[in-house]
Amino acid sequence: MVEEVSGWRKLATRIAEDREPVEAAAEVAAKQFLGRVASLGTGATTTWRVLQVSPSDVDLVTSLARRHALPALTANAQQGIRQLTNDVAQALTAVRALFGARRIFSGKSRKGEAEQAAAYLISLHERPASTQLVTELESLAARDRKTVPAIGVSALLDDTVGFAHRLGGRAELVGRHELDAAKTAISAIDRALQRENEFRTAVNAAGQAVRQAEARKLVAEMPVERLKDATSGQLRITALIDAGIRNVQQVLDQRSRIRSLPGVGETTGNRMVGAARTIWQTTLDEMPVRIDIKNRSHTATKLLKAMRAWDAARSIRGATADLAAADAVRPLLQSLDPKTSHVVLVPQARTVVELRTALAAVERRGAVLDDGDGAAGGDPWEDFIARPADYYAMLAELGFLADDAEKSQGDLPTEIVEAIRELRLDTSHLKASLRGYQSFGARFAIVQRKVIIGDEMGLGKTVESLAVLTHLRAKGSSHFLVVCPAAVVTNWVREVRAKSDLHAYRLHGPSRDDALKSWIRNGGVAVTTYDTLGWLEGGIPERTGLACLVLDEAHYIKNPDAQRTRRSRVLIGRSERAVLLTGTPLENRIEEFRNLVGYLRPDLSINASEIAPRQFRKQVAPAYLRRNQEDVLTELPERFEVDEWMPMSSADEKHYRAAVVEGNFMAMRQAALRAGAKSEKMRRLIDIVQEAEDNERKVLVFSYFRDVLDEVAAILPGKVFGPLTGSVPAAKRQSMVDEFSQARHGAVLIAQIVAGGVGLNIQSASVVVICEPQLKPTTEWQAIGRSHRMGQLESVQVHRLLSEEGVDQRIIDILARKNQLFAEFARVSETADSAPEAFDITDAELAREIVAAERERLLTGG
Template identity: 90%
Template sequence: MEREERQHLRGVVEGVSGWRRLAAGIVERRGLVEAAAEDATRQFLSRVDSLGTGTTAWRVLQVSPSDVGLVTALACRQALPALTANAQQGLHQLTNDVGPALTAVRTLFGARRIFSGKSRKDEAGQAAAYLISLHERAASTRLVTELESLAAWDRKSVPTIGLPAILDDTVGFAHRLGAGAELVARQELNAAKTAISAIDRALQRENEFRTAVHAAGNAVRQAEARKLVAEMPVERLKDATSGQLRITALTAAGIGNVQQVLDQKSRIRSLPGVGETTGNRMVGAARTIWQTTLDEMPVRIDIKNRSHATTKLLTTMRAWDAARSIRSATADLTAADAVRPLLQSLDPKTSHVVLVPQTRTVAELRDALAAVERRGAVLDGGNDVAGGDPWEDFSARPADYYAMLAELGFLADDAEKSQGDLPAEIVEAVRELKLDTSHLKASLRGYQSFGARFAIVQRKVIIGDEMGLGKTVESLAVLAHLRAKGSSHFLVVCPAAVVTNWVREIQAKSDLRAYRLHGPSRDDALKSWIRHGGVAVTTYDILGWLEGRFPERAEPACLVFDEAHYIKNPDAKRTRRSTALIQCSDRAVLLTGTPLENRIEEFRNLVGYLRPDLSISASEIAPRQFRKQVAPAYLRRNQEDVLTELPERFDIDEWMPMSSADEQHYRAAVVEGNFMAMRQAALRAGTKSEKMQRLIDIVQEAEDNERKVLVFSYFRDVLDEVASVLPGKVFGPLTGAVPAAKRQSMVDEFSQARHGAVLVAQIVAGGVGLNIQSASVVVICEPQLKPTTEWQAIGRAHRMGQLESVQVHRLLSEEGVDQRIIEILARKNQLFAEFARVSETADSAPEAFDITDAELAREIVAAERERLLSVG
């Protein structure tokens, strides 16, 4: 090798040697970063736990601030400059192949080139060629520049990475955990942990709350009993002892009532002429009267007399309701159980949790956390109840409070009356059924529980409870029970006016999903209902649209027909569509407080839709036999039978003469032979009408007495006249032309209005389905042709949850059609009492009262023509 060649080779060797040192440094630093990252990965993965009840719900990694270094180590590896193929090849050669070549090439320099053998020189020559080739390639491929760039990277250039970035791409750890991993901050979990603690306390203290309600309830009863006994004259002691006691000594001593006997028992024994034996008998008789009074004393809550004892009762009831609502909120308890293992496993130092979904998604966890937090928000951190005035809560939902009182025995239901007129074998079967209320949020009165169980046992029934007794919640209890037993899809059919109310009731009183199959969004709602299950709410008019749209998996397990008298006519389209559904379904519940409106055949039709096997022949049997035959499919309870707390109802027939203006309108209607005009004539003269003047007075009195008023008429023209004449805030008219959703919002606005407000409604629209307990004065402008029409209208206000006594004013003209309609109503009332209402029987056959509205109109018009228009 010539001198110049050796000199060039020396330069190559020196350059490659420098590159080798550079490459060794790069590989060493990158190795340290990789090792630190792998160590961080191993530490994290070793701490991943599987959590969940049953099968693993999630895999969980807890991290704390002390893990910042591990996260940063992972980020450093992720931040390492990427190696090109050229750089990878160069690093491999420089750190692996170049070393032996550099050693071998030394033979070509200095004394070694003289004394080395041929083989050594050949090996050195090959090494020289390799190094020269590597040197040339490095120069032509920018390898040196890449190495210098890699060598310039410093781990210190990577900032400290916080824990919230652990799943970021800049850290590169997420893929080691699995798909769907998400980070949850500790503060997201703390609220749920607090809520679960409140839930657990509430569950543990439920019996304590129940005992407190018992004590508070008994205190109220004792106060009421004391008040009543204090009003009992001392003469009652004689009644209690069959006249064996002489009470002259008591009255002479100024002891005038039974309570005073108890209060002054020690004094009584020392009264002149009494003695210890007689005194003991007097006190014993007084105690017997007291105990009997207490035993029969229901708990009454008087909103106008907010005593300390009653306030304490309401407070304890609300605490108990909040506690026991947890037990019935199965979805929330399930949510709590789902997150409980995670929350219990949290280390105090943990600031974040990485969740990897297994059988449940992280979104489901977040839903569970939200559900637990919502439930926890209902509970106060110290007392497990929300704060605020308990009277306001009672006023907002009195029916719930009375249901709790009934459950505790303070409003004991009459068992026989709650069972209607049922055969003993059916009653026994109903009693044996255990009602599953795990999906129900509302408390049930005893009679309501019986009604729900009756419907479940008998499968297809009519619940004919009087208006205001809670037929809606009875049917919801049926659906909730069936849901707990595995059924998924249910269908409610009702008038359009009450669709909104049904959706609200389902959402408020159960955890079943509600779907509105009515209005512009009904297609989407139907798809969601079919997919997810729940309760679909539709109208009689929409049944045609629904035909053929139920796939097999979504066939309703139970049908509910509200205001079922809408399908009394077997020839109507909506009836045919309804009965077709009933025939295909295993279960159906028909709800109507008025199964019989005009003729007994209507009632028989409703029963026949459900149980054609009963073979009822109304034309040949007496009322008692009829009730016995329909009993397997029909249950009715009346308000006075089961609602001991219902305020009184005062019916006032306001008879008044016609004014001269009224008479002119009436005579013109008679001349025309217009029966409907005759019925409304006495209210068409505005303020010149006697009825209108009396209506104005009633509204004024209601405002003075802090009440609200419902005004019902069959006629739209009358309603418009009333709305224009009445002073103050008037809502309506609420008529059949008002969309269903607007009807409910109109009722809501009226309920929130001040005293003196008036809601004017068409009796066939506002008298059906809506709950208007905020009104306690009802005015019916003219007698209706069916007693059931009036009953339904009055039932909008006089129902469970009403806190005020209810006044019902019927505006009646002394002359004209009103008197004759009243006579017809009396006959129809008797018919209903004999066949549809549990009462004493009568011997009359149904045909005796088979009079249609058209016949009634012809009869009255003819009579009035003869009275007013006959001459001589």
């Protein structure tokens, strides 16, 4: 029996020694390939997971094929080989004490061990006969051990390699030759688009030249007395008049002479020239591009030529389907390594069929593009006269048409501004003082009936709304409804009771039925949530007229297909007035902003094109008012923002690499804070908190991820409140903030940014830490706005923790574009600009009024 088992062991050992190096090499190859898989896409959307391979990967593919060629081991064979190679050797040695000369000289203890070994071997010897193990081992040992020949990388996904299942999904292999043709075509498209940008730049330059010429003419007609007006009478201009300087342009032309005029001197001369420059710049900024066919100046002719060339070149953009196809494949083509011969694609948001369709479309477009400049011959003035509407549309698109040059639909009419100014706001039911801009905002909402108040966070949109409600109450209205996120219901009820004498009813929580009945019977301000609107539907009798509806954080209803949006629109339709409050009317797409305006004013025809921001702002002006902190809160402490870039620790890199292998974008975003005290970000966060305690400050820590917050709560020293997350009941959130506000210096409140960044006022903290960049800039603004707002007495420090490696840089790039989009379309309010009293009046606004008056006088003959 011992000899037979020994023979079986040799078979098993030989089989294991044959297989182990093959399997080890294959596993190394698989890990190398999987570690190179990258996610490609736009924003947070992964289009494909991609693995690039090159001819140098032949050995890796061959290793995988060799393992796949090994005979499959049954469970019986695996168990038998494991026992024979691991457990049997010791038993074979011990059992020899039972036979031969050893049995005479072996002691009792050794014989006992030998007997146990014999029992084990007898049991083992009986098993192969019943399980055919020996037959399997002999078959495995007798297999052909010839080496599998080298296999090319094009076979990576073949069944003979056995790797495809490790990638998941429906992986497909695409040859480099399929991609190179499209790459060439995209280069042609890009050259054409670049050419268009050159023409657009030329139009901008030519348009500025026309504006400068027009501005010079206008300033030359402004009497020098305007310097005195622009400086509120601080300048004496007698010396200028005595010197024969009669207009503002002459002040600029003779600036070197002015400083030496009798009675002027260096300081006064500089002030005169500075005032003239201010008027000149303001005039230029507001000057429309005027094309006068009776005065065909050289600058106007040059502008028309540039516009005609641009119009011809930009026709390429009309091929939207082809451009969309190019954008779809661009990330893949840009990522190609020169050595790559094949690409393995694992479909995520798009299929490989869609990829090949896009490649074909790009190739077709590339084949028809040429490098022509698109400039037609002939007189540009004749082309302008033939189609002036097209030229003026281009000028409007570039922002060259000023308000008084061409009134587009939706621009705030003068009579509306006058009506706002004439309205006397009744504050008899209001128990709070209003700043000037808040009074203007309330009157704007009353006059225009259904509006968006988009003031930047921290400017008091709540009290503006209460001013509207109390005014209406004074005029006889009774029922008002506020809809808001659950997190701020308590705050709204508090504000209504503290700052007005209106009754507040909480239509949220266990007592909502009784509260609804009381509100219907008595009137006042009912406060409910977006999620409760389904319950509220049908609960308000038709006879209970809604005098005013307030929708707080109105960006919650930007999606027109959402249930809460549909219910909110029904309420907007039922209400005599509606005020949508949001500091972030535009988060990702212009269409979101247009939706909000459309709910209120479907009569406004609004263009949501990304290339005409000024026109868009004018169109939404009758329904949109926004002021920014720097415009109205001159006393607000400074805000210092620091982007803290730091390397990943080895532990961070391990987490990040695992997330990349999984293709888990969210895990990649939080990887740099999952290693606890070994994380570089965590170490920096601890330093910030300790510095804050030393400087007698409190800290707000925001992250999108609950797991990150749990790590932070476990690691940070000192008093930590939270985490404040979406699962924390609304009342508990407010009490958590209250406790934090009463805590000593060095306290930390940690919060999920989508929960703690909305609705709560946390001025007691003056240090804000954002653990990872967010996908929407408005998310960060809201979070920072919780601290940097009216009532904040200390400068606010904002620390963004960013990893040098990984996804943070890409997200920052995304934020930059979204910031630009918001700045162009939503940051400026034409309504506010139409009425200087909407802001605190400064010399800059005074100069603007003067220029407007001069333009009215000189250009229209008024």
